[in-house]
Amino acid sequence: MSHDHWDETYTRLGRxxxxxPSEVAVLAEERLATxxxxxxxxxxxxxxxxxxxxxxxxxxxxxxxxxxxxxxxxAIDLAxxxxxxxxRDDETFAHGxxxxxxxxxxxxxxxxxxxxxxxxxxxxxxxxxxxLTACVRRHLAPRGxxxxxxxxxxxxxxxxxxxxxxxxxxxxxxTVYLHFAGEHELRDAFAFLEVRELYEHEYIEPQTDGSVxxxxxxxxxxxxxxxxxxx
Numbered sequence: 001m002s003h004d005h006w007d008e009t010y011t012r013l014g015r016x017x018x019x020x021p022s023e024v025a026v027l028a029e030e031r032l033a034t035x036x037x038x039x040x041x042x043x044x045x046x047x048x049x050x051x052x053x054x055x056x057x058x059x060x061x062x063x064x065x066x067x068x069x070x071x072x073x074x075a076i077d078l079a080x081x082x083x084x085x086x087x088r089d090d091e092t093f094a095h096g097x098x099x100x101x102x103x104x105x106x107x108x109x110x111x112x113x114x115x116x117x118x119x120x121x122x123x124x125x126x127x128x129x130x131x132l133t134a135c136v137r138r139h140l141a142p143r144g145x146x147x148x149x150x151x152x153x154x155x156x157x158x159x160x161x162x163x164x165x166x167x168x169x170x171x172x173x174x175t176v177y178l179h180f181a182g183e184h185e186l187r188d189a190f191a192f193l194e195v196r197e198l199y200e201h202e203y204i205e206p207q208t209d210g211s212v213x214x215x216x217x218x219x220x221x222x223x224x225x226x227x228x229x230x231x
Contacts, residue, residue, distance in 0.1 A: 005176055006072040015078065016208055017050075021057035023203060024118035024149035024219065028054075029061045031145065031221065037113055038062040045069065045112040045139055047132065048120025052079030052099060056086075058116065059096050067109055068099045076101040104131040111141035121150035122179050126168070129179070133189050146193060146222040152200050153180040154216045186220055193222030 009016065021029075032038060042064025046055045049068030059066045070076050079099040087094035100109070115136050124132055136146055153159060153170055162174030171179040187195060198220050205213040 006075065008074075011074050015051050015053070017053065018206065018208055019053050019056070019082075021054050022118040022149065023201065024147050025054035025057050025116060027219065027221070028114060028116050028145075028147040029058060031147070032062055032114060037145075038064065040064060042114075043067075043110075043112045043141075045109065045115045047104065047115060047117040047135065048123075049079065049099065050075045050119075052082060052097075054116055054118060055079070055097060055099070056082070059093065063096070064113075065096045065098070067112075068097070069102055069104075069107055069109075070099075071101070071103050073101050104128070104135040107135055107139070109139060112139050112144060113141055114145045114147065115140050116147045118147075118149040121148060122181065123176065124179065125171075125177060129189065133192075136190070137192055140193075140224045142224055142227045144224045145196075146190065146220065146224075148186075148190075148220040148222075149201075149217050150186075150220075151178065151180050152216045152218050153182050154200060155180060157213045157215050181218055183218070186218060190220065190222050193224060195220065195222050197221035 040063055042062055044058050044064060044066045046066060046068040049055050049070050052068050055066045055068035068079055076099050083094050083097050083099065121129060121132060140146060151158065158178055159180050160172065162172035165171040165173060168179065171177065183198060186198060198218065200216055201219050202216045205215055207213065
């Protein structure tokens with residue numbers, strides 16, 4: 001993934017997708033709340049947090065502590081600036097948020113009750129996708145839940161556009177590298193989890209420049225088995 005590209009994008013466009021949460025974050029909030037997983041002891045990790053829109057939402061709706069991680073220094077700077085602004089009115093709320101500039105393979109932040117990752121998997125090349133799955137395995141606690149959203153091979157906005165990547169029939173390079181996943185790939189990649197939900201979701205994604213993108217993404221909800229449990 002080109003970190004320079006995303007630093008430049010965040011510098012130029014700022015909070016490109018607005019400040020509201022992604023649909024993956026809304027789903028995570030609903031599922032965790034239904035299971036009673038909320039409150040001061042909840043720990044959530046947001047991988048590929050960008051400028052923090054999902055991290056802020058989950059902290060607000062579920063309480064607990066949220067750690068957002070991104071490889072773009074500019075994105076983390078935007079997130080920190082907003083956290084500092086909110087701290088002026090609610091220091092307790094801001095205290096439950098932390099943003100970290102790090103690569104996936106470098107991260108060692110302990111165990112979390114939930115890991116959320118929206119729009120990151122499809123930006124990663126094969127070795128980086130393996131680093132993401134290893135990062136989830138390293139950080140998701142027993143009985144913890146993964147909520148992941150990534151572009152499908154049926155995405156009408158970007159699939160098939162750009163130059164196909166050699167040896168990767170479902171990856172293309174246009175403005176950036178994009179990989180489009182199928183069901184079997186995701187089941188294999190996250191085989192260490194019990195897949196509870198895996199479905200394609202069609203939606204319209206507004207941009208702050210007034211344009212809209214028409215997407216089809218996979219939504220995956222997976223559970224880490226309890227220690228010692230086989231499945």
